[in-house]
Amino acid sequence: MARLILNYRIFWLGALISLSLFMAYWGTRIQLSYQIARILPLSDPIQQHYEQFKTRFGADGALMVIGWQDERWFDLPLYQDWYDMTRQVERLSGVKQVLSTAQLFTLRRDSTAWCVAPLVTQRPTTQAQADSIRQQVLSLPFYRGLLVNPDTKATLMAVTFDEKKLNSRDRIALVDSIRTYGQRFSQRHQLALHYSGLPSIRTEVMKKVSGEMTLFLALAAAVTGLLVWGLFRSWRVVALSLVVVGMGVCVSIGTLSLLGYEITLLTGLLPPLLLVVGVPNCVFLVNRYRQELALHGEQRRALDTTIREVGLSALLANVTTAIGFGVFYFTNSRLLMEFGLVAAICVLAVYVICLLLVPIFLSYLPVPRLGSQTPEAAGRWSRVLAAIDGWVHTRRRLIYGIISVITVVSALGLLRIQVEGYVVDDLPKNDPVYTDLRFIEQHFKGALPFEIMIDTGQPNGVTAQGGRMFYTVRALERVMDDYPEFSQARSLVDAVRFAYQMYRGGEARYYVLPPLLEFQKLAGTFSLTGNGTGTPAMAKAFIDKDRRIARVSYQMADIGSRRMQSLMAHLKPRLDSLSARSEYQIHLTGHSLVFLQSNSYLMGNLYESLLMAIVLIAIVGMFLFRSVPIILLSKLPCLIPLVVTAGVMGFTGIPFKPSTILVFSIAFGLSSDGTVYFLTSYRAHLKRGLEPSAAISGAIAETGRSLIDTALILAGGFSVFALSGFGGTAALGTLVATTVLMACLTNLILLPALLLSLKRYRV
Numbered sequence: 001m002a003r004l005i006l007n008y009r010i011f012w013l014g015a016l017i018s019l020s021l022f023m024a025y026w027g028t029r030i031q032l033s034y035q036i037a038r039i040l041p042l043s044d045p046i047q048q049h050y051e052q053f054k055t056r057f058g059a060d061g062a063l064m065v066i067g068w069q070d071e072r073w074f075d076l077p078l079y080q081d082w083y084d085m086t087r088q089v090e091r092l093s094g095v096k097q098v099l100s101t102a103q104l105f106t107l108r109r110d111s112t113a114w115c116v117a118p119l120v121t122q123r124p125t126t127q128a129q130a131d132s133i134r135q136q137v138l139s140l141p142f143y144r145g146l147l148v149n150p151d152t153k154a155t156l157m158a159v160t161f162d163e164k165k166l167n168s169r170d171r172i173a174l175v176d177s178i179r180t181y182g183q184r185f186s187q188r189h190q191l192a193l194h195y196s197g198l199p200s201i202r203t204e205v206m207k208k209v210s211g212e213m214t215l216f217l218a219l220a221a222a223v224t225g226l227l228v229w230g231l232f233r234s235w236r237v238v239a240l241s242l243v244v245v246g247m248g249v250c251v252s253i254g255t256l257s258l259l260g261y262e263i264t265l266l267t268g269l270l271p272p273l274l275l276v277v278g279v280p281n282c283v284f285l286v287n288r289y290r291q292e293l294a295l296h297g298e299q300r301r302a303l304d305t306t307i308r309e310v311g312l313s314a315l316l317a318n319v320t321t322a323i324g325f326g327v328f329y330f331t332n333s334r335l336l337m338e339f340g341l342v343a344a345i346c347v348l349a350v351y352v353i354c355l356l357l358v359p360i361f362l363s364y365l366p367v368p369r370l371g372s373q374t375p376e377a378a379g380r381w382s383r384v385l386a387a388i389d390g391w392v393h394t395r396r397r398l399i400y401g402i403i404s405v406i407t408v409v410s411a412l413g414l415l416r417i418q419v420e421g422y423v424v425d426d427l428p429k430n431d432p433v434y435t436d437l438r439f440i441e442q443h444f445k446g447a448l449p450f451e452i453m454i455d456t457g458q459p460n461g462v463t464a465q466g467g468r469m470f471y472t473v474r475a476l477e478r479v480m481d482d483y484p485e486f487s488q489a490r491s492l493v494d495a496v497r498f499a500y501q502m503y504r505g506g507e508a509r510y511y512v513l514p515p516l517l518e519f520q521k522l523a524g525t526f527s528l529t530g531n532g533t534g535t536p537a538m539a540k541a542f543i544d545k546d547r548r549i550a551r552v553s554y555q556m557a558d559i560g561s562r563r564m565q566s567l568m569a570h571l572k573p574r575l576d577s578l579s580a581r582s583e584y585q586i587h588l589t590g591h592s593l594v595f596l597q598s599n600s601y602l603m604g605n606l607y608e609s610l611l612m613a614i615v616l617i618a619i620v621g622m623f624l625f626r627s628v629p630i631i632l633l634s635k636l637p638c639l640i641p642l643v644v645t646a647g648v649m650g651f652t653g654i655p656f657k658p659s660t661i662l663v664f665s666i667a668f669g670l671s672s673d674g675t676v677y678f679l680t681s682y683r684a685h686l687k688r689g690l691e692p693s694a695a696i697s698g699a700i701a702e703t704g705r706s707l708i709d710t711a712l713i714l715a716g717g718f719s720v721f722a723l724s725g726f727g728g729t730a731a732l733g734t735l736v737a738t739t740v741l742m743a744c745l746t747n748l749i750l751l752p753a754l755l756l757s758l759k760r761y762r763v
Contacts, residue, residue: 001307001308001311002303002304002307002308002311002359003304005307005355005356005359005360006300006303006304006307006359006360006363009360009363009364012356012357012360013357013360016247016353016356016357019247019251020246020247020250020251021250022254023250023251023253023254023255024250024253024254025254026253026254026257026258027250027253027254027256027257029257030253030256030257030262030263031169031262031263032169032206032209032210032262032263033206033262033263033264038333038334038335039333039334039335039336039598039601039602040333040594040597040598040601041332041333044597044601046589046593046594046597047594047597049453049587049588049589050589050590050593050594052453052587052589053451053453053551053587053589053590056453056544056545056549056551057451057541057544057551058163059163059166059167060449060451060553060589060590060591061166061197061198061199061202061449061591062096062160062161062162062163062166062198062199063158063159063160063161063197063198063199063447063449064158064159064161064175064178064195064196064197064198064199064200065156065157065158065159065195065196065197065200065440065444065447066156066157066159066178066182066193066194066195067154067155067156067157067193067194067196067436067439067440067443067444068154068155068186068191068192068193068194069152069153069154069155069191069439069443070153070189070191071153072189073101073153073154073155074101074130074131074133074134075127075130076124076126076127076130077189078189079101079102079124079130079133080123080124080130081185081188081189082100082101082102082157082185083102083120083123083124084123085157085181085182085184085185086098086100086102086103086157087102087103088181089157089159089178089181090103092174092177092178093165093174094161094162094164094165094166094170094171094174095159095160095161095162095174096160096161096162097159097160098157098158098159098160099146099147099157099158100147100155100156100157100158101120101133101137101147101148101155102120103118103120104118104119104120104137104140104143104147105117105118105119106118106119106136106140106502107498107499107502108502119133119136119137119140120133138150139506139508140498140501140508140511141497141501141508141511142494142497142498142501142511144488145444145445145487145488146158146444146487146488146490149443149444152443154443154444156440156444159178159197159199161174161199166199171199171202171203172203172206172207175195175199175200175203176203178195179195182195194435194436194439194440195432195436196433196436196437196439196440196447197440197447198447198448198449198591200433200436201423201424201433201437204432204433205265205427205433208725208726209263209264209265209268210263210268212268212724212725212726212729213263213268213269213271213272215723216269216272216720216721216723216724217249217271217272217275219272219720219723220272220275220276220717220720221242221245221275223716223717223719223720224241224242224245224275224276224279224713224716224717225238225241225242227712227713227716227717228241228279228282228283228713231283231709231712231713232286234368236365237282237286240282240286240357240358240361240362241278241279241282241283243357243361244278244279244281244282244350244353244354244357244358245274245275245278245279245350246275247350247353247357248274248275248278248346248349248350248353249271249274249275251346251349251350251353252270252271252274252342252346253270253271255342255345255346255349256270256338256342259338259341259342261338261342264335264338264339265726265729266335266336266338266339266662267338267339267342269339269721269729269732270339270342270343270346272717272720272721273343274343274346274347274350275717276713276714276717276718277321277347277350277670277714278347278350278353278354279710279713279717280673280709280710280713280714281314281318281350281351281354281355281358282354282358283706283709283710283713284310284313284314284677284706284710285306285310285314285354285355285358285359286358286362287705287706287709288305288306288309288310288706289302289303289306289359289362290368291702292305292306293367293368297367299362299363299367300363303359303362303363306359307355307359309684311355312680313676313677313680313681314351314354314355314677315351316620316621316676316680317672317673317674317676317677318347318348318350318351318673319348319620320617320620320669320672320673320676321347321669321670321672321673322343322344322345322347322348322669323344323613323616323617323620323669324613324617324665324666324667324668324669324670324672325339325340325343325344325347325665325666325669326340326341326343326344327340327609327610327612327613327616327665328340328341328343328606328609328662328665329341329344330605330608330609330612331602331605331606331608331609332605333598333601333602333605336602336605336606381704381705382701384704385700385701385704385705388700388704388748388749389696389697389700389701391749392696392700392749392752392753392756393693393696393697393756396753396756396757399749399750399753400750400753403640403746403750406640406644407640407643407644409647410643410644410646410647410648411643411647412647412650413646413647413648413649413650413651414643414646414647414649414650415650416650416651417646417649417650417654417655417656418562418655418656419561419562419603419655419656419657420560420561420562420655420656420657421560421561421595421599421655421657422558422560422561423448423558423592423595424437424558427725427726427727428725428727431725437558441557441558444487444555445484445485445486445487445488445555445556445557446485446486446487446555446556446557446558447555448555448556448557448558448591448592449553449554449555449556449590449591449592450486450553450554450555450556450588450590450591450592450593451551451552451553451554451588451589451590452476452551452552452553452554452575452586452587452588452589453549453550453551453552453586453587453589454469454472454473454476454549454550454551454552454584454585454586455548455549455584455585455586455587456469456548456549456550456584457548457583457584457585458548459546459547459548460546460547460548461547461548462492462543462547462548462549462550463547466516466519466520467516467519467520468582469550469582469584470492470493470496470513470519471513472578472582472584473491473492473493473550473552474493474513475578475582476552476575476578476586477489477491477493477552479571479574479575479578480552480554480571483567483571485556485557485559485563485567486554486555486556487554487555487556489552489553489554490542490552490553490554491542491550491551491552491553492542492543492550493513495542496513496514496519496522497511497512497513498511499522500512500513500514500518500522503522541553554590556592561595561596561599561600561657564592564593564596565596565600568588568593568596571588572588575588599657603656606662606664606665609665610664610665610668613665613668613669614635614639614668617635617638617668617669617672618631618632618635621634621675621676621679629758633754633758634675634679634751634754635675636746636750636751636754637671637674637675637743637746637747637750637751637754638668638671638672638675638743638746639668640742640746640750641667641671641738641739641740641742641743641746642664642667642668642671642739644738644739644742645663645664645667645735645738645739645742646664648735648738649731649735654731654735657728660728660731660732660735662732663731663732663735663736663739666732666736667735667736667739667740667743670714670736670739670740670743671739671740671743671746671747673710674707674710674711674743674744674747674748675747675751677703677706677707678699678703678707678747678748678751678752679751681698681699681702681703682695682696682698682699682752682755685698685699685702692755692756693756696752696755696756699752700748700752704748707744707747707748708744708748710744711740711741711743711744714736714737714740715737715738715740715741716737718732718733718734718736718737718740719733719734719737720733721733721734722734722737
């Protein structure tokens with residue numbers, strides 16, 4: 001292979017340039033993902049119920065809310081502008097419906113029948129008209145908790161999006177237009193508007209993802225470039241490293257596009273991630289090339305030896321890294337499958353690019369004058385590595401003792417880790433998305449959808465048996481009223497209560513579900529289940545077209561996966577009991593419940609992924625080293641850094657959640673790289689006839705600097721993610737940096753000490 005690379009340099013250069021251009025071209029077609037990432041497999045019962053719900057009722061996350069609070073909420077100038085803004089939003093393409101105190105409905109009776117009619121028919125011109133509207137709005141309990149909170153004088157505008165616009169890039173322009181109208185209103189009246197609901201949250205998150213992808217790519221390139229220059233003091237090596245990883249970035253974006261994937265919160269990390277992961281390949285090749293030149297000064301011979309001896313160990317190291325990413329493919333979660341597959345492919349692609357390009361590039365450069373350039377640095381490195389060698393040979397018990405103490409303390413921290421995730425917990429507490437959501441939760445109990453489907457089991461079952469199902473819904477709502485995490489229910493029962501209030505003259509005290517005889521009279525006057533001009537305004541949204549399934553809709557607070565799990569454990573048995581008594585099937589669904597199940601699903605699968613990564617990387621090691629004791633003990637330098645990282649999470653209060661548990665599989669793959677490089681060097685020295693003690697010394701001298709260099713580069717590169725506005729991404733950067741630095745110490749100190757203790761076993 002060395003001869004093949006060096007004898008056909010022009011061909012390989014042309015092939016690499018052509019590949020990069022081809023992938024860059026396809027990368028221009030990449031799109032941001034505008035849909036909610038599906039994490040649960042389609043076989044999961046909760047996902048199946050959610051898909052059934054969306055088929056019958058449409059997406060539950062199509063509601064954006066704009067809220068504010070002020071004593072002047074019905075003062076004429078403010079109300080007039082709120083009226084104008086409502087009409088402006090309503091006219092936007094992609095807006096399906098708008099409800100606000102300036103756009104709501106009531107029931108009126110004409111000469112023949114009851115019909116739905118707007119409560120506000122024109123823009124008020126006097127304060128008396130505004131006061132009259134206020135009195136009418138507050139007399140309708142239907143809108144309390146939905147659009148108004150009379151106790152705090154807070155109000156909402158509820159904007160329902162068209163589903164096609166909701167899941168396309170047009171959503172960004174639509175949300176921006178609404179925010180523009182809101183900003184004008186806010187500035188004119190000096191009050192704060194709060195935007196929430198899944199369309200708004202998703203839009204703001206995707207904007208951050210897009211911006212951070214570019215930012216971190218630039219930061220990762222700058223930081224790794226500076227670190228490479230600091231280590232080698234050569235701009236040529238910096239340029240070479242950045243060209244290699246630049247080609248890798250082109251391959252990553254092109255691969256995403258060719259596979260039909262889009263940029264998500266995870267796949268958006270791939271370009272800067274590969275930039276950081278790819279540079280160590282260059283470091284090992286350049287370091288070994290310089291070591292060979294220092295021995296004999298022959299460029300072609302040095303390149304040949306570098307490819308032969310580093311190529312195999314680098315391949316195995318990159319295979320372990322690819323495994324660390326690739327195991328996510330087996331989670332059966334679309335979000336992680338896409339990330340894991342593309343990352344694994346691109347890690348190996350970067351290895352191939354590096355193995356081809358670095359020797360070819362170096363072959364065209366003049367032989368560096370190593371002796372005159374780095375005598376002081378070389379002496380300093382020699383002293384550091386000699387000190388490490390001395391510790392390994394003479395202070396193994398101290399090494400084992402210190403590592404044991406660190407591991408035990410970290411294990412205590414591991415016990416303190418909490419498993420918890422929130423819908424918006426990746427955002428800082430002062431982020432407007434977070435603060436706006438908390439405002440909605442404070443005044444309207446939340447903006448995250450939680451849905452309940454009541455399946456009667458037969459067409460027209462909702463209206464069968466004299467409306468028995470309505471009383472089951474009311475019984476369900478009474479159960480739900482015991483849980484303050486949920487907003488006021490919205491269902492067919494509300495439509496009936498609204499109709500009954502209007503039927504009895506409009507007095508608020510008649511906003512109740514009527515007795516059976518009164519209900520039958522009411523049903524004779526109104527169409528309560530979705531047909532006819534007498535249908536209450538919201539009835540059609542809460543019954544499917546077959547009139548078999550009724551929907552009860554709630555908004556809820558972002559209470560976190562732990563509280564949600566506890567709440568479901570308490571709530572579900574009560575609803576199951578109600579279902580058994582009524583003989584109707586009750587299914588809980590909605591984005592909030594899917595998020596909880598997704599969180600639990602990911603946690604379980606990612607534990608399995610880490611175990612799978614450990615087993616697969618051990619199998620890779622067996623192919624090379626053929627010694628079970630050595631392979632088993634060589635995992636300790638990789639696993640101990642993970643325990644230390646988990647301890648850091650426990651002591652600093654970073655919870656286990658999908659975005660942070662990713663750290664462990666990724667970091668384990670990266671930690672295994674150093675183990676592979678060291679064991680490969682150790683075996684090579686044994687094959688030359690050296691005793692284990694001398695072979696250990698030779699391996700430390702040969703790989704020590706490269707292990708330290710790559711650890712510094714990886715830690716520095718991953719540290720840039722700590723600047724992310726997403727808590728999970730920031731934690732990933734900090735924790736992976738911690739892990740690779742600890743892995744450098746265990747691979748360079750603990751691993752050689754273990755090998756000496758087990759010197760009777762040969763690799």
